[in-house]
Amino acid sequence: MLSIGNIKLKNPIIQAALSGYSDRAMRVLARKFGCELTFSGVMLDSSACYEPLFKKPNYIIKDDEHPIGAQILGTNPETMATAAKNLHRVGYDIIDLNFGCPVPKVILKGRGGTLLQQPWKIMEIFNKVRDTVDCPVMMKLRIGMDNSEASREDFWDLCAKAAKQGVDGLIVHGRTVEQRYRQAANWQIIKELKKKFSRMTIIGSGDLFEPADIVDKFRSSGADGVAIARGAIGRPWIYAQIKDVLEGKKEIFQPGIKLQGQVVMQHFEILTELYDMRKCIGYFRKFMSQYSKSHTHIRKVRREFMTIKTEKALRQAIVKWYSLDE
Numbered sequence: 001m002l003s004i005g006n007i008k009l010k011n012p013i014i015q016a017a018l019s020g021y022s023d024r025a026m027r028v029l030a031r032k033f034g035c036e037l038t039f040s041g042v043m044l045d046s047s048a049c050y051e052p053l054f055k056k057p058n059y060i061i062k063d064d065e066h067p068i069g070a071q072i073l074g075t076n077p078e079t080m081a082t083a084a085k086n087l088h089r090v091g092y093d094i095i096d097l098n099f100g101c102p103v104p105k106v107i108l109k110g111r112g113g114t115l116l117q118q119p120w121k122i123m124e125i126f127n128k129v130r131d132t133v134d135c136p137v138m139m140k141l142r143i144g145m146d147n148s149e150a151s152r153e154d155f156w157d158l159c160a161k162a163a164k165q166g167v168d169g170l171i172v173h174g175r176t177v178e179q180r181y182r183q184a185a186n187w188q189i190i191k192e193l194k195k196k197f198s199r200m201t202i203i204g205s206g207d208l209f210e211p212a213d214i215v216d217k218f219r220s221s222g223a224d225g226v227a228i229a230r231g232a233i234g235r236p237w238i239y240a241q242i243k244d245v246l247e248g249k250k251e252i253f254q255p256g257i258k259l260q261g262q263v264v265m266q267h268f269e270i271l272t273e274l275y276d277m278r279k280c281i282g283y284f285r286k287f288m289s290q291y292s293k294s295h296t297h298i299r300k301v302r303r304e305f306m307t308i309k310t311e312k313a314l315r316q317a318i319v320k321w322y323s324l325d326e
C-alpha cells in the first residue's frame with residue numbers, strides 16, 4: 001500500500017511527471033494497464049494562476065482520471081499557493097512541487113533544481129501551499145545541485161525539514177541537477193533516505209526501464225513506491241508487466257501486435273480530443289518512435305510514421321502495421 005496523505009493506493013508503481021508527454025492520453029493508457037496514480041507535466045505557477053487555462057481540453061480532468069497529481073514550478077510562495085488552489089479546484093487530487101528540474105532556462109530563473117540550495121525557501125513555499133490547499137502536497141527533488149559536500153548537506157537538511165513539517169511524500173530522482181541524465185541514478189541515497197525517515201513516504205525515480213530491474217530497485221531500496229518515467233513512453237503495458245513481476249508470476253504479460261495497435265490507436269484518438277489535428281500528427285511522432293521499439297519491424301514502422309502528414313494516412317498506417325480490422 002502506498003499512502004500519500006489521505007490517498008491510499010494498492011499499487012506502489014506510479015507514473016512520473018513528464019513534461020511534453022504526460023498529458024491525458026499517456027495518463028489514461030497508464031491507468032488502463034493498472035497504474036493508479038499519474039501526474040501532469042510540470043506547469044509554471046503563473047500559468048496555473050491564469051484561470052482560462054483550465055477551459056482548454058488538455059487541462060480538463062475527467063472522472064476517469066482520479067487520483068491525479070498536478071505539478072507546479074515557481075519560487076514565489078503566494079503564486080505557488082494560488083496555482084495549487086486553482087489546480088485542486090479543477091480536479092487535481094495531489095499537488096507536487098517541482099524542486100528538481102535541471103533545464104537551463106529554469107535554473108537561470110532560480111526555479112526547479114536551483115532551489116535545492118535553499119532548503120528554507122523550499123519549506124516556505126511548501127508551508128504556504130500546504131496552508132492553502134486541502135489535499136496532499138508532495139515535492140519532487142533531485143539529490144542535490146551537484147556532488148559537493150555543501151550540496152549533499154542541503155539535501156539532507158531539506159529532507160529532515162520535510163519530514164518534520166509533514167510533507168505528504170517525496171519523489172526523489174537519484175541524480176544531481178548538474179548530472180541531468182548522465183551516469184546511473186543513485187538508488188543508495190534513496191535507500192538511506194527511507195531508512196533515515198522511515199515514516200515519510202518516499203518514491204524513487206531514475207533508470208526505471210525493465211520490469212524485473214524496477215521491482216529489484218523498489219524492493220532493495222525499501223522505498224514506498226517508484227515513479228516510472230521514460231520507461232513508460234510508448235510502453236504503457238509496462239505497468240501490467242511490473243505487476244506480474246511483483247506477484248511472482250512466471251509468465252510476464254507481453255502485448256501482442258494487435259493489442260499494441262489498439263493502444264497506439266487509442267493514444268492517437270485521445271490526442272485528437274486534446275489538440276488540433278496538425279499538432280496531433282507532429283506530436284504523435286515522438287510517441288510512435290517509442291511504440292515502434294516493441295514492433296518486430298522497428299525501423300520500417302518508425303520510418304513510415306515519421307513522414308506521415310495526414311490523419312487518414314496515420315490511421316491507415318496503424319491499421320496496416322498492427323494488423324487491425326479497418
Ligand SMILES: Cc1cc2nc3c(=O)[nH]c(=O)nc-3n(C[C@H](O)[C@H](O)[C@H](O)COP(=O)(O)O)c2cc1C
Binds near residue numbers: 018021041100205228
Ligand atoms: C522528457 C522528460 C520530461 C520530464 N518532465 C518532468 C516534469 O515535468 N516534472 C518532473 O518532476 N520530472 C520530469 N522529468 C523527470 C522524470 O520524471 C524522472 O524523474 C526522470 O526521467 C528519471 O527517471 P527515468 O530515468 O526512469 O526516466 C522528465 C524527464 C524527461 C525525460
